[in-house]
């Protein structure tokens with residue numbers, strides 16, 4: 418990081434600071450909307466085929482056990498009537514198009530620093546009867562006073578039409594400008610009403626929540642979140658360390674190396690990283706056996 422960059426830091430209201438990046442003229446209007454209101458809706462940016470494929474895979478994953486919240490949330494924040502399938506890149510190729518949509522990446526290029534990361538990517542399927550989620554900001558676990566540096570971006574992709582009654586994301590326009598003394602309340606919230614295949618894009622400092630579902634239908638969606646590239650350790654010990662002998666490492670050291678969580682942060686498929694390693698080891702062994710069998714099958718045919 419050089420001084421010149423730091424000098425370009427921008428403050429918006431009393432809530433958010435960030436280092437503006439490349440401003441692509443094709444998204445200038447959307448950028449201005451985000452600066453003023455903290456969010457922007459990108460209507461129908463995904464095709465019907467992309468949405469249909471995602472929904473078909475969502476149904477398949479929910480029909481099997483696909484992680485600890487795929488049959489319903491475990492707490493009020495996940496939502497007891499809400500199904501979540503975590504770690505989508507591990508489970509299907511049908512969702513790959515969503516985090517890399519050109520318009521979203523162009524907006525990120527302005528609000529985040531180069532090499533930003535995918536921070537969260539899972540389904541949020543809000544069922545009938547779901548209560549409103551607690552109002553929160555996605556940087557709520559980061560104890561820094563406002564105005565604070567932008568840590569990331571949240572997006573919700575609608576896989577059904579988001580309506581006023583089926584649990585559309587609710588948000589408080591302009592709350593990214595607030596200082597720490599301003600308290601969120603539901604009366605100030607609006608619903609992100611948009612057709613299936615749309616995105617609501619918002620800063621991590623914006624107060625929002627999943628909506629109440631008083632309808633008879635579901636509100637299927639994806640949450641795709643990004644964080645600044647510097648929100649990670651220098652060394653990536655969870656990949657660098659052999660998983661065969663993890664239990665020989667002192668528990669305290671393992672936790673320091675990242676085989677641990679802070680609240681939700683750092684989870685693997687909605688579980689602890691240590692449990693995640695066991696799941697991956699099992700999958701690798703099964704994969705190895707299958708490869709061997711295929712090799713043997715291939716050579717016996719010769």
Ligand SMILES: O=C(O)CCC(=O)C(=O)O
Pocket residue numbers: 494541550573584585586587625626627628640
């Ligand atoms: O489901 C939604 O509309 C928002 C979900 C959300 O903000 C979250 O789970 O962090």
